[in-house]
Amino acid sequence: MQIAIVSDIHGNLPAWEAILADIRSRNIGQVYCLGDLVDFAPWDREVIASVRKLGIPCILGNHDERVGRNLPVIPKTKHSAREQAAREDAINYTKNVLDEQEKAYLAELPFSLTLTYKFPTKTWRILLVHAHPNSNERYIFADEPLDNLREIFQEQACDVLCVGHTHYSYIRPVDGNWVINPGSVGRSKEYNRLASYAILDISETAIRSEIIQVPFDRQAVIHGIEQSPIPNFYAEFWKQ
Template sequence: MSDARERELERRAAAGDLEAARALELERERRGAASLAVLSDVHGNLEALDAVLADIDARGIVDVICLGGLTTYGPDPAAVLDRLRERELVCLRGSYDAAVQGEGPLRPNHRLRQAIDWARDKLQPGFLARGATRQRWAWYRELPDRHDRPGLIAVHGRPDVPLNHHLPNDAHSEEDYFRHVERLAFGGVLHLPCVSRKGEHLRGSVLAEGYDLVAGKVAICPGSVGQPHDRDPRACYAILRQERVEWIRLDYDLERTLRKLEQSNQPQRRLLIERLRMGI
């Protein structure tokens, strides 16, 4: 179905045309069943996550992978975990998640250590913690580091080091990275749309129109839901449909997130407020 045809159905459905509404619903179900949504690096930003999940639902997509980076910075680490836990999706842990859990290879600086400790205090059950807090923490601790499908691997970092590193950006890192990839790899960490394959490395706005997969091995970063680093503060995630990847940018209630941060005791809240506003 063409974009023009879909817009026409949307217009008619909004005007009360039940036949058009059903046709639109069926088309979205068809496309959603053939699509994979990939998101990463939520970092405690509930409003951004809710905007992304609502958009995924509106598109009828039921196959969803989250690459980790769930907590640490934003004001709602527990609510983010609860939201992801209640969904039927594949959810991995990232390097910051492992650090919050007291594990992993991350060697944080002083600022990051403060943020990690703050998130742990919000999440780790104490002696008198209720069952819901304990269940949330147990779910968080049990998240896998990688997810494999025929021709596809999903990790937070690198296929061979799931909790560390990121997509390749030179000939040496290409060789080391792609020998662990069968066809397609999704990874987080970078917080901006990226594509890497041998001899080609694309980032940021050059991918605004999407990317058609080519022969050979390809690595993709879906951007960041809750803390973008490409000077675009909107939430970002990726959709894989057949042989094409699209990055979706979404406005969300950023001001609500910033108010929560302002009212919190998150030790890096001043810096984070500035970075969220600027998308850096």
């Protein structure tokens, strides 16, 4: 069987629709989302409505938590003063545009989800988290120290760990296990800025994975941001 793993849509409806079209073209019936449905593009409500209508299981991203639970925007040292101001304005826009039902949906998303696929001679466990099994504010990049990953697999007793949050896609083997980051649907930081997701092909003998990257209408995203109260800092991101 095949499943699709998506993450970090960030209110980018054109990118999300392009990913959905690609998934449908491959006849993949199971789709799971690693969170961060909202912020930085003006289609937060449409993205939430789409995920809910399609019945896609979704877990709690740090942006979903911040908006849904009305948490403060804490400055990050990695951001310039301009980016920090834009970030705060963009998140506050999302908080203002969503209704209470939409915020409650985000607030109640689970922190993690474990998928179990049982075959006659093999059972696979796939752990889905947004960022790290212990925190939504931690990152697991492709160069994470191997001992750290071994510790996670030992603690979590899973075969595959799916994480998002970094906005960079990768597939990394760890002693017969796998860490898979599908990249970002709606705000990729990779050189090509394409919408990204992962496919897992699950059989009794193996789990094989592939990163899929899909073009979308970037001009529509630029125009949508520029016509909204979201700071143009986030439109400039798509002009690079």
